[in-house]
Amino acid sequence: MTQSGLKVHFNQTKHSPSDFALELNVQLEPSGVTALFGPSGSGKTTLLRCIAGLQPNIQGHLQFAGQTWQDEQTFLPTHQRPIGFVFQNTSLFPHLTVQQNLNFAIKRAKQKRQRFDYQDVLSLMNLKPLLQRYPHQISGGEAQRVAIARAMLSQPSMLLMDEPLSALDNRLKQDILPYLEKVCLATDIPILYVSHALDEVSRLANHILVIEQGKLVEAGKASDLLSQLDSSFANHQDASVLIAGKVIEQNADWQLSTIRLGHQSIVFAQGNEVLGETVRLRIQARDVSLSLTHSDQSSILNRLSAVIDDLKQEANNPSMTQVRLLIDDTPIVSRITSFSAQQLGLSIGMSVIAQIKSVALCR
Amino acid sequence: MMNLSPADLTAIWLTLKLASVVTLLLLIFCTPIAWWLARTHSIFKAPINALITMPLVLPPTVLGFYLLVLLSPNSTLGKILSDLGVASLPFSFAGLVVASMLYSLPFVMQPLQNSFASLTEKHLDAAATLGASPMDRFFSIVMPLSKSGFISAAVLGFAHTVGEFGVVLMIGGNIPGETKVISVQIYDHVEALEYPQAHTLSLLMMTFAFIVLCLLYFAQRSTHEQHKKGIWS
Numbered sequence: 001m002t003q004s005g006l007k008v009h010f011n012q013t014k015h016s017p018s019d020f021a022l023e024l025n026v027q028l029e030p031s032g033v034t035a036l037f038g039p040s041g042s043g044k045t046t047l048l049r050c051i052a053g054l055q056p057n058i059q060g061h062l063q064f065a066g067q068t069w070q071d072e073q074t075f076l077p078t079h080q081r082p083i084g085f086v087f088q089n090t091s092l093f094p095h096l097t098v099q100q101n102l103n104f105a106i107k108r109a110k111q112k113r114q115r116f117d118y119q120d121v122l123s124l125m126n127l128k129p130l131l132q133r134y135p136h137q138i139s140g141g142e143a144q145r146v147a148i149a150r151a152m153l154s155q156p157s158m159l160l161m162d163e164p165l166s167a168l169d170n171r172l173k174q175d176i177l178p179y180l181e182k183v184c185l186a187t188d189i190p191i192l193y194v195s196h197a198l199d200e201v202s203r204l205a206n207h208i209l210v211i212e213q214g215k216l217v218e219a220g221k222a223s224d225l226l227s228q229l230d231s232s233f234a235n236h237q238d239a240s241v242l243i244a245g246k247v248i249e250q251n252a253d254w255q256l257s258t259i260r261l262g263h264q265s266i267v268f269a270q271g272n273e274v275l276g277e278t279v280r281l282r283i284q285a286r287d288v289s290l291s292l293t294h295s296d297q298s299s300i301l302n303r304l305s306a307v308i309d310d311l312k313q314e315a316n317n318p319s320m321t322q323v324r325l326l327i328d329d330t331p332i333v334s335r336i337t338s339f340s341a342q343q344l345g346l347s348i349g350m351s352v353i354a355q356i357k358s359v360a361l362c363r
Numbered sequence: 364m365m366n367l368s369p370a371d372l373t374a375i376w377l378t379l380k381l382a383s384v385v386t387l388l389l390l391i392f393c394t395p396i397a398w399w400l401a402r403t404h405s406i407f408k409a410p411i412n413a414l415i416t417m418p419l420v421l422p423p424t425v426l427g428f429y430l431l432v433l434l435s436p437n438s439t440l441g442k443i444l445s446d447l448g449v450a451s452l453p454f455s456f457a458g459l460v461v462a463s464m465l466y467s468l469p470f471v472m473q474p475l476q477n478s479f480a481s482l483t484e485k486h487l488d489a490a491a492t493l494g495a496s497p498m499d500r501f502f503s504i505v506m507p508l509s510k511s512g513f514i515s516a517a518v519l520g521f522a523h524t525v526g527e528f529g530v531v532l533m534i535g536g537n538i539p540g541e542t543k544v545i546s547v548q549i550y551d552h553v554e555a556l557e558y559p560q561a562h563t564l565s566l567l568m569m570t571f572a573f574i575v576l577c578l579l580y581f582a583q584r585s586t587h588e589q590h591k592k593g594i595w596s
Contacts, residue, residue, distance in 0.1 A: 054488050078491035079499075085492035091485045095507045104503070108494035154493045 005030040006158065006190065010050055010060035022046055022058060022214040028207075033184045033191045035205035035222070037198075043214035044194040045088070048160050051192070052085050053078040064158065082110040084151030086161040090143035092135040098146050099131040105154040115189065116152040124182055125149040141172035145179055152183070159183075159191040165200060173200075180204060202226055202240050202282055227324060227331035239285040239322065241332045246278050262328025264304045268359040279361060285322060287357040288334035292344060294353055302356035306332070308348050313338055321346075325354055332356075371564060373540050374548035381456070381544060382524040385463040389471040389520050390513070392464070397472050398501070401479035419469045427533020430462050434534075452534075459535045459542050463524045471520040478512020479505065514582050522575045526568070 006028040022043050028034050036044040049055040051062060053069065053076060062070040069076040092101050106118065122128055125145045130138055138146070144164055151159060164180070165173045177200065184191060184204055195201050201208060201222070208225045210218040218225060227241040245259030245266070255270045259279065266281065273279050294303065306325035314320045321341040323334045334354060346352070367375075396415075400408060418426060434452040435441050445451065452458030482505060490500045506513070528546040535542030537551065545564055552561035 052488075052492055054491070077496075078488075079494050079496050081492075083492060085489070087485055087489060089485065091489035093486060093489070093504060093508075104490075104495075105493045108499075110494055150493065160492075 005065075006051070006192075007063040008047070008051065008060070009062075010047070010058055022050070022060075024211075024214065024216055026209060026216055026219065028190060028192065028209075031188055031190050032206035033193055033204050034207040034209060035201040036192060036194045036209050036211055037201050037205075038196060038211035038217075040196055042211045044196075044211050045162050046214070047211065048085075048162050048192060048194050052083055052160055053081055054085075079108075082155075082157040084154050084156035084159045086144070086148050086151050086159070086164045088163045089167050090135065090140065090147055092143055092146055092150070094135050096134075097131065098127065098133055098135070098138070101135070101146060102127075102131075102150055102153055105150045109153070109155040110157070111155050113155070115155055115187070118153065120186075121149045121152050124186060125179055139172070140168050141176050144168065144176060148179070148183060152187075157189055159187070159189060161191065161193045163194050163196070166195070166197070177203060198240070199282075202242055203280070223331075227333050239333055239335065240282050241285070242280050242282055243330055243332070244278055244280045247273055247275050250275055261304070261330055264327060266304070266356070266359060267301045268361055271361045273361070282360045283332055283356055284358075284360075285333040285335035287359075288325075288332060289355045289357065290323065290325075290334055290336060290340075290344065290346070291353045291355060298355070300355045300357055302354075302359065304354050304356070306352055306354040308346060308350045308352060310348060311341065311346055325352070327354065366559070366563060368560065370539060370543075371548060371560065374543050374545050374564075375567075377456075377540060377542075378525055378544040378546075381459055381463060382521045384460055385467060385524045386471070386517055386520040388460070389464055389467060390517060393468070393471045393475055393516070397475035398479050398505070400472075401476050415472050416469045418466050423466065423527065423529025424533055426466060427462065427530040430458075430465070430530070430534050434458060434461070454534070454536050454538060454542060456541055459531060459544075462530045462534045463527060466527055466530045467520045467523045470523045471516040474512045474515035474519060475509070478509040478515075482508055511582060515579060518575055518579045518582075522572060525571065 007026075008028070009025045010022045011024075024043075024047060036047060038044050046055060046058070050058050050060065050070075056075065060070060062068070064081075068074055069081060092098075093104065096104065102118075125148060127146060127149055130142055130146065135143055135146075144167075148161075148164065165176060168176065180200075181204060193200075193204055205222045208218070208220060208222050209216060210225075223242055223244075226239075243259075243261060243266070245261055247257050248260050248265070249258040250256070250270060251258075256267050257270045257273060257279075258265050258267050259281070268281060271279075291303075304327050306327045308323055309326045309331065310324040312322055314322060319338055321336055321338045323336065323341065323346060325332050325334060332354065344352075400412060431453055432438060433440050434444070436445055436451050441451065450457070452461060486504055486508065487500055490504045495503060525544075526546065527544075528550070531542065531544055531547055532550075535544075535547075537543040537547045543551075545568060549561050549564045549568075552558070552564065
């Protein structure tokens with residue numbers, strides 16, 4: 001653990017039913033996006049508020065970049081912590097225009113060094129058309145973009161995001177996700193992202209902490225955790241894995257891009273990526289089917305040789321089986337019926353052909 | 364147009380001066396207390412609230428009587444005050460200000476307290492995460508978002524002070540230019556059977572009260588509409 005990481009230790013037992021029990025001892029990576037994932041009421045938001053100093057009654061130890069923010073003697077007040085916080089619901093100041101809301105942050109910036117440039121943030125979040133409007137004159141998605149920009153412009157050393165998309169409907173959410181991805185890529189500061197939505201987590205996170213009932217259940221790299229069968233993600237309907245790779249080929253005629261995966265490659269519908277760029281692809285377990293032979297006539301483009309690494313019947317849905325595959329060294333997950341698994345005689349170590357029906361570009 | 368005597372004009376001027384001073388002092392005095400009351404869970408909240416609301420239910424004569432006794436030059440407090448070089452408060456403008464502040468206290472405190480209590484925590488939290496200190500938050504977020512509360516408090520405090528009679532009579536008497544406010548002047552006119560003069564001043568008071576309350580409700584309506592638009596939510 002380097003000096004720039006975040007060390008958190010909270011131990012709050014329940015004194016009354018309204019109290020929140022939080023027993024956590026986590027160390028966070030010094031950069032990248034760490035998702036705090038878990039069901040609602042699991043303590044993710046409380047943890048984030050504790051880190052921000054907005055939950056003063058919780059006992060614990062908190063260290064960031066070697067500096068103590070909270071212990072028995074110290075409690076650094078929120079306004080002195082170098083954090084940016086994006087709330088679940090829009091928290092824009094209603095009496096100020098978008099421009100004035102941003103100025104509020106700029107005026108009180110936490111450090112002289114401008115990690116986030118004003119013009120860059122404006123164009124990143126596409127805020128120029130909104131500057132003169134009041135919060136009640138813009139949509140929920142726009143308001144959240146402003147809130148993210150405002151948090152960035154306070155020049156924090158760490159960004160905390162508390163389910164920033166959960167109050168938005170699905171269409172708005174899809175609109176704003178690309179912006180968030182840009183933020184995640186544009187920064188070198190750690191981002192803590194609270195969410196109970198797997199699609200957001202798998203698109204944004206580098207690391208994942210799974211929290212249940214105020215306790216840390218699992219922690220690890222997103223790519224590992226999202227493909228591990230025994231992790232809490234496995235029983236999720238929309239279980240998926242992330243793979244990253246460099247674009248090695250682009251076919252303008254068919255609007256297709258190709259990334260390399262070990263000795264094989266994956267083709268996907270072209271987005272705005274360019275040749276040589278590293279992209280992340282999300283493959284949902286239910287979109288991966290298995291076959292024992294290379295059947296040649298098929299509409300499915302991506303058919304890759306893989307080796308079965310693990311297979312497990314789903315505990316809460318025995319009719320389905322999740323199969324963890326290794327394509328060279330890259331893990332992906334396939335979700336098939338238990339009947340098929342038996343018909344094909346699948347077993348660990350067996351070579352199969354993974355047919356990937358669709359691949360979603362994350363960025 | 365109106366046959367106002369110089370004595371009437373003096374009374375009007377004195378009333379306006381008194382109401383302005385009292386309103387200003389009350390706003391300054393009540394703001395921190397109302398803020399504390401709106402957010403505290405202290406067990407003292409209820410008794411303090413009760414104490415502040417008492418002038419609303421007590422007859423002004425009771426307030427005036429106690430003030431008179433408390434502040435008279437022969438009382439302990441009066442002695443301390445005169446030792447400190449403060450002129451005797453009863454039957455003076457300063458004494459009237461003190462009495463009026465007590466009398467109008469609930470009218471300023473309650474709108475402020477209600478408006479502070481209705482502020483959502485998230486705006487304050489957001490301001491704190493953006494680096495605003497508690498003082499900074501109060502001036503940059505709380506004050507502008509509580510604008511309607513401050514307007515109501517100021518208008519009600521001012522109007523109520525203009526309309527007081529009992530306390531003034533008890534503690535101020537009727538020294539022209541010093542403690543004789545409009546309500547006392549009207550009383551004197553009636554006692555002297557000068558009904559036309561009493562009519563003029565009374566009508567003036569009625570019109571003033573109507574206009575002030577109209578303004579208040581207009582102000583409240585526009586904030587209500589802003590509420591509906593979600594401005595303050």
